[in-house]
Amino acid sequence: KKSSLTHGEKLYIKHGVVGVRGIVKNGLDIIFNNSVEIFEKSLISGEHINHAMIRTLIFLMSNLEDTTILHRHDIEILNFVKLKAKDLHLKFNNNSLDINLLTEIEKEFIEKRISPGGAADLLAITMFLYFIKPYF
Numbered sequence: 744k745k746s747s748l749t750h751g752e753k754l755y756i757k758h759g760v761v762g763v764r765g766i767v768k769n770g771l772d773i774i775f776n777n778s779v780e781i782f783e784k785s786l787i788s789g790e791h792i793n794h795a796m797i798r799t800l801i802f803l804m805s806n807l808e809d810t811t812i813l814h815r816h817d818i819e820i821l822n823f824v825k826l827k828a829k830d831l832h833l834k835f836n837n838n839s840l841d842i843n844l845l846t847e848i849e850k851e852f853i854e855k856r857i858s859p860g861g862a863a864d865l866l867a868i869t870m871f872l873y874f875i876k877p878y879f
Contacts, residue, residue: 750814758818762810763861771868778803778869779876794840799869801835803862804828811860824857 745752754760766773778799785795805828813821827848835841852858 751810754810754813760808762808763864773806774869779873782869782873800862800866801828801831803865804859805832807862809859809861811858
């Protein structure tokens with residue numbers, strides 16, 4: 744009944760995609776049950792914070808129906824990003840990050856104007872929750 748819909752609302756109607764809004768509705772389960780742990784384990788293992796952030800972002804990209812990507816592109820590009828991120832997550836799961844490979848993928852995403860903004864937002868929430876954890 745609204746006269747104007749947000750991009751997220753339009754994508755929900757068109758594709759049934761809930762994006763970050765759906766994750767918030769589900770109590771940030773992917774963050775509390777996964778991404779904080781990935782970030783924390785990475786830091787505890789001695790990785791630089793930037794690598795911990797990359798590792799966590801890759802995990803989030805592999806799982807999120809990122810409406811920022813979907814708004815700028817289409818469902819095929821979103822699925823391409825999720826699949827590429829899943830492959831990277833599996834490859835790097837118990838291994839060091841391959842910065843050369845990540846740089847190549849970054850260049851490809853820049854050329855195609857792919858920006859995983861929703862996953863980046865969830866990374867920020869992940870880091871915030873990790874850093875305030877000692878206070879609770």
